[in-house]
Amino acid sequence: MLLKLLTKCFPNANIPSCYLEANKKLHGLGLGYNSIHACKYDCALFWKEYEGYDFCPECGESRWKRKDDKDKGIPHKVLHYFPLTPRLKRMYVSRHIAEDTRWHKEKQVDxxxxxxxxxxxxxxxxxxxxxxxxxxxxxxxRLGLTTDGFNPFGSIGNSYSMWPIVLMLYNLPLWRCMKESSFIMSLLIPGRNAPSRDIDVYMQPLIAKLKELWEQGVDTYDAFSREVFRLHASILWTMNDFLVYANLSGWSTRGYAGRKHTF
Ligand SMILES: [Zn+2]
Incomplete structure (x- = not known):
């Protein structure tokens, strides 16, 4: 309905006519996402060598929710992964953003x-x-990584929580880097329960890409200097509350062995 209304309001604009077409366009722009199935108990992703598996390689639980044996079923859990590399490459297509990525070195007053x-x-x-x-x-x-749980259904009594993992770009000027429009959503971890320590399982696709960007980099066209260069990326720090800090870092932050440590 919204797409139809928009087409009527802006007859000359190139607005997609249905959800599927809109999705295709986003994929074409490098703004799509990949769906990766996960084990019901968060022990593994059906990804890479486990992609074709019907049962979890760790606990043996079925990948599918089935009504009966004939039913192919739907996956228990789906992780949404928003590929990082095309998003970063796309930034450099804009002359202005490409220029802004140098701000921290060229225009920042020390x-x-x-x-x-x-x-x-x-x-x-x-x-x-x-x-x-x-x-x-x-x-x-240079990226910052942040995450926390939120309840998409908004009711306080419901204990459902999804976990978006968001990246911040610290190359950008200070008036831009903390704007919502500059954030990159990287992963959306499904609920109903918080992933806690198993957040590592869900972060695998992002970590694999970050390793690749650190070690090999990726050829990127820079519209500001009009040249192709090898782009590398790194996570400098994470931002989270103290409980999530324990999950992300793998250190205990409570109890007898709880500790506070710095980078
Ligand atoms: Zn499992």
Whole structure:
């Protein structure tokens, strides 16, 4: 209904006529997502070598919810993965965004003792001195990763929680990098229960891509300098509450062995 209304309001605009066509267009722009099935108990993804499996390689539980034996069924859980590389490459197609990715090095004013952007932080500078090959090209992407659970149904009594994993681009100017429009949704982990320690299982597709971007990089066209360069990316830090911090880092943050540690 919305698409029909939009087509009527803007007859000259190229608006898709149905949901399927809209989806196809988004995929064409590199903005689609991949659905990866997961075990009911969060122990494994049906991904890579397990893609064709009907039963979980860890616990043996069926991948499908079936009414009877004839029913092919629907998957118990589906992870939505929004591929990172095409999203990063797409940013550099815009001359303005491509220029903004250098802001942290070329336009940021380094004032001793003043922190205005994460580029002023000790961690950033330490990272630069550890990996000079990465710091040499200011276009290399520095990311922050954040996650927390939310209830898509909005009712307080319902204990359902989904977990989006969102990436922030710290190359951008300070007035842009924390804007919602600059965030990249990377994974949407299905509910009903929080993934807790099994968040590692769900993060596999993202981690694999990040390793590739760190080690090999990807050829990217930069519309600002009008050249192709090798783009690398790295996660500098994660942002989360103290409970999620335990899951993401693999360290206990409560009880006798609970500890607080820094990078
Ligand atoms: Zn399992």
């Amino acid at each position: 004032n001793e003792g003043v922190t205005r952007h994460p580029a002023d932080s000790v961690v950033w500078k330490q990272f630069d001195s550890l990996y000079p090959w990465f710091a040499k090209d200011p276009r290399n992407i």
